Amino acid sequence: MIQAEQLVKWFGPTRAVGGLSFSIAKGQVVGFLGPNGAGKSTTLRMLTGYLPPTSGSASIAGHNVLTDSESARASIGYLPESTPLYPEMRVEEYLDYRGKLLSMPRADRVRRISEVCDRCSLSHIRRRLIGQLSKGNRQRVGLAQALIHEPAVLFLDEPTAGLDPNQIKHFRELLGELREKHTILLSSHILPEIEKTADRVLILKEGELVADGTTDELCAKVHGGPRVLLDIEADAQAVQAALGSVQGVREVQTTPHDGWCHAEVAPTGNDALQDKLVQALAHKSMTVREANHRKPNLEDYYLQLFSEPNPAKARATA
Amino acid sequence: MLHVPTIAKRELTSLFYSPVAYVVLGLFGFGTALLFLGGFGPGAPAEMRNLQWSVLWLMVPLVPAISMRLISEEYRSGTIEPLMTLPISDTQVVIGKWLGAMGFLLTLMIPIALMVLVLSINSDPDLGPILVGMLGLLMVGGLYLAIGTFASSTTQSQIIAFLVTTAVVLAFSPLAVMLARAGWVADKDWLKHALFYINVFGQFEDFSKGIIDLGRVVFFISGTGLFLFFATLTLQSRRWR
Numbered sequence: 001m002i003q004a005e006q007l008v009k010w011f012g013p014t015r016a017v018g019g020l021s022f023s024i025a026k027g028q029v030v031g032f033l034g035p036n037g038a039g040k041s042t043t044l045r046m047l048t049g050y051l052p053p054t055s056g057s058a059s060i061a062g063h064n065v066l067t068d069s070e071s072a073r074a075s076i077g078y079l080p081e082s083t084p085l086y087p088e089m090r091v092e093e094y095l096d097y098r099g100k101l102l103s104m105p106r107a108d109r110v111r112r113i114s115e116v117c118d119r120c121s122l123s124h125i126r127r128r129l130i131g132q133l134s135k136g137n138r139q140r141v142g143l144a145q146a147l148i149h150e151p152a153v154l155f156l157d158e159p160t161a162g163l164d165p166n167q168i169k170h171f172r173e174l175l176g177e178l179r180e181k182h183t184i185l186l187s188s189h190i191l192p193e194i195e196k197t198a199d200r201v202l203i204l205k206e207g208e209l210v211a212d213g214t215t216d217e218l219c220a221k222v223h224g225g226p227r228v229l230l231d232i233e234a235d236a237q238a239v240q241a242a243l244g245s246v247q248g249v250r251e252v253q254t255t256p257h258d259g260w261c262h263a264e265v266a267p268t269g270n271d272a273l274q275d276k277l278v279q280a281l282a283h284k285s286m287t288v289r290e291a292n293h294r295k296p297n298l299e300d301y302y303l304q305l306f307s308e309p310n311p312a313k314a315r316a317t318a
Numbered sequence: 319m320l321h322v323p324t325i326a327k328r329e330l331t332s333l334f335y336s337p338v339a340y341v342v343l344g345l346f347g348f349g350t351a352l353l354f355l356g357g358f359g360p361g362a363p364a365e366m367r368n369l370q371w372s373v374l375w376l377m378v379p380l381v382p383a384i385s386m387r388l389i390s391e392e393y394r395s396g397t398i399e400p401l402m403t404l405p406i407s408d409t410q411v412v413i414g415k416w417l418g419a420m421g422f423l424l425t426l427m428i429p430i431a432l433m434v435l436v437l438s439i440n441s442d443p444d445l446g447p448i449l450v451g452m453l454g455l456l457m458v459g460g461l462y463l464a465i466g467t468f469a470s471s472t473t474q475s476q477i478i479a480f481l482v483t484t485a486v487v488l489a490f491s492p493l494a495v496m497l498a499r500a501g502w503v504a505d506k507d508w509l510k511h512a513l514f515y516i517n518v519f520g521q522f523e524d525f526s527k528g529i530i531d532l533g534r535v536v537f538f539i540s541g542t543g544l545f546l547f548f549a550t551l552t553l554q555s556r557r558w559r
Contacts, residue, residue, distance in 0.1 A: 048403045051556065074405040084396030088335035089328075100324045101404045145400070 001026045001183040006056035016042040018207040029179045031198030032187035039207040040187040044155050048078045061152050077146030081157040087131025102149045116144040135162040156186040195298040222296035228265040228274045233287040236261050246280045321406045325414025330421040342380050347429045349376050354433045364443035367526050370451040382483035385466025386476040388415045393474035408553045416467045423459045447528025454525025457538035464545035471552040491519045
């Protein structure tokens with residue numbers, strides 16, 4: 001549905017995106033991650049036909065974004081970063097304007113405006129001026145305008161920026177409904193958000209793709225794998241000795257605090273070890289307050305990725 | 319060209335939401351009314367030539383104030399991005415915006431139309447030259463707005479767009495005439511002719527006499543088209559940068 005081949009974008013002497021290739025199948029929800037300035041927005045702008053790539057090509061639903069631009073643009077819905085809207089227009093007026101420019105017949109517009117207003121919880125503020133809306137509501141108007149023509153592909157640039165936790169939850173539910181009909185590429189800084197919603201994650205670093213895979217695949221790459229966290233009433237040395245002797249334990253890290261000891265245990269395999277560990281401690285009559293098995297999450301992977309030197313650059317200099 | 323009216327309508331509506339529109343309307347209405355009153359009385363000729371010439375001057379600072387926000391504001395607020403990612407061509411956007419501003423220019427002319435009405439109630443003016451003069455004013459306004467649309471497409475600052483437009487508009491009239499009389503131009507015939515040709519006030523003269531000269535009409539329409547084309551190019555140039 002979305003195809004990018006060797007996309008490169010230079011702004012004067014600065015390279016924003018360097019040789020980006022990926023393809024996204026129909027119906028996938030893909031999270032687009034990376035630090036500020038990694039080239040996420042630039043990539044989205046190239047895919048939506050707003051900026052042409054310096055070299056490389058992209059196509060949406062089979063239409064090349066440069067040579068067949070208008071057909072490509074007709075099949076996308078786009079929510080740009082910071083949701084630019086006309087403050088002097090009313091919500092339904094704006095949606096109608098967008099619908100007209102997308103060549104939707106009148107009857108379709110009327111029907112779709114009601115539908116997207118329902119969907120994005122805008123029905124009660126349809127007649128309000130956009131300029132008077134809160135950030136969260138403006139964001140929903142931005143989403144509503146992207147959905148108005150039921151586009152095959154949705155590009156959402158930081159759709160949850162500025163929303164409160166409740167609104168983020170609603171947005172997540174909405175995304176769950178949308179995934180049935182649309183192929184979605186969304187960028188975000190909120191990693192747990194992406195972890196919950198995306199089928200697949202692309203991570204950009206300095207304009208290059210450094211990771212591509214499902215959340216599980218990426219989390220499996222985290223060094224050290226899963227951990228068991230324990231809180232024990234004993235001194236650190238005793239804890240080290242007790243836990244270190246358990247079979248399957250690779251490493252134990254302890255941090256004493258207020259007479260208790262916090263231990264982080266790395267198992268050799270992926271097995272859940274907490275039962276064995278707690279038994280071992282009970283054997284030594286140590287009180288255990290807490291024992292948690294923690295799987296690595298996307299955030300661990302992300303932080304690991306960005307604490308290492310760029311693998312592509314490392315290869316280049318080697 | 320299907321979407322031009324949609325864009326024009328939105329542009330016109332949003333113009334009426336900006337305070338600038340009312341300042342321009344107020345100044346223009348007040349200015350023309352004063353000028354009209356000045357030449358209105360027993361024994362005065364029942365015509366509007368003097369008024370139209372003064373309106374021509376009033377348009378120099380006021381028309382750029384209408385056009386300054388057309389595209390600059392879209393750049394500044396970022397709304398250019400959702401607009402240009404719609405399946406519509408840049409040309410349609412530019413023409414739509416210019417047409418919306420033309421709609422506002424027509425609104426500006428309403429007070430003058432009322433004055434024509436007052437004049438015809440109180441005396442028996444020759445309507446031909448008056449109407450042709452109004453057409454001429456619209457042609458001049460259209461050209462100024464096209465220059466303004468172009469200036470607006472080059473910057474996200476409305477003030478810069480306003481100043482550049484006013485400067486270009488001035489260059490097209492008083493400056494061109496003054497330059498044409500300058501010593502170092504006098505012996506270069508082609509330059510003198512060129513400067514007289516681009517003099518908007520000179521091109522307007524026939525209209526104010528009630529003459530529709532095809533050459534003059536072509537001048538205004540091609541000038542308007544040229545600047546709208548420049549504006550489209552500027553809008554597209556983000557794709558080359």
